[in-house]
Amino acid sequence: MSDPDGADTESADVEDPDAPSEAVLDELFDTIESRKAELPEGSYTASLFTHEKGENAVLEKIGEESTETILAAKDDDLDELTYESADLVYHLLVLLAMKDLDLDDLRAELRDRF
Numbered sequence: 001m002s003d004p005d006g007a008d009t010e011s012a013d014v015e016d017p018d019a020p021s022e023a024v025l026d027e028l029f030d031t032i033e034s035r036k037a038e039l040p041e042g043s044y045t046a047s048l049f050t051h052e053k054g055e056n057a058v059l060e061k062i063g064e065e066s067t068e069t070i071l072a073a074k075d076d077d078l079d080e081l082t083y084e085s086a087d088l089v090y091h092l093l094v095l096l097a098m099k100d101l102d103l104d105d106l107r108a109e110l111r112d113r114f
């Protein structure tokens, strides 16, 4: 396959067809925002927004997932480190949504550090 400039883009296309989309964080955050707005029954995300402990529910999860991430790193268990990091990032995004922040706020903060 060629792009309009004639460059061969096929290698990029076939390099790793199962690679996750770069937009996965945006898609996940959109899903979280949607759960926050609609509060569907059976949604774990919605349960964090309506929890009787309030924001402490997600804050406690962030504490737990942080600890599990650290333990996985100390064990050099890379699969577990990846899994727990994903749990941690998900709960962090829920916290941002809870505080009416979004990925653009996070991106701007990171960008300012370059």
Ligand SMILES: N=c1c2ncn([C@@H]3O[C@H](COP(=O)(O)OP(=O)(O)OP(=O)(O)O)[C@@H](O)[C@H]3O)c2ncn1[C@@H]1O[C@H](COP(=O)(O)O)[C@@H](O)[C@H]1O
Residues within 6 Å of the ligand: 028, 031, 035, 042, 043, 044, 045, 046, 068, 086, 087, 090
């Ligand atoms: N990315 C996540 C995600 N990551 C973690 N979790 C939940 O966070 C909880 C983590 O709790 P625990 O650590 O106790 O569970 P665990 O990971 O099984 O156990 P540990 O080994 O970590 O102790 C589990 O209930 C997970 O299901 C998530 N729940 C939802 N999402 C995303 O949110 C979307 C919407 O989910 P619902 O809101 O449930 O519809 C999903 O399609 C996913 O894309």
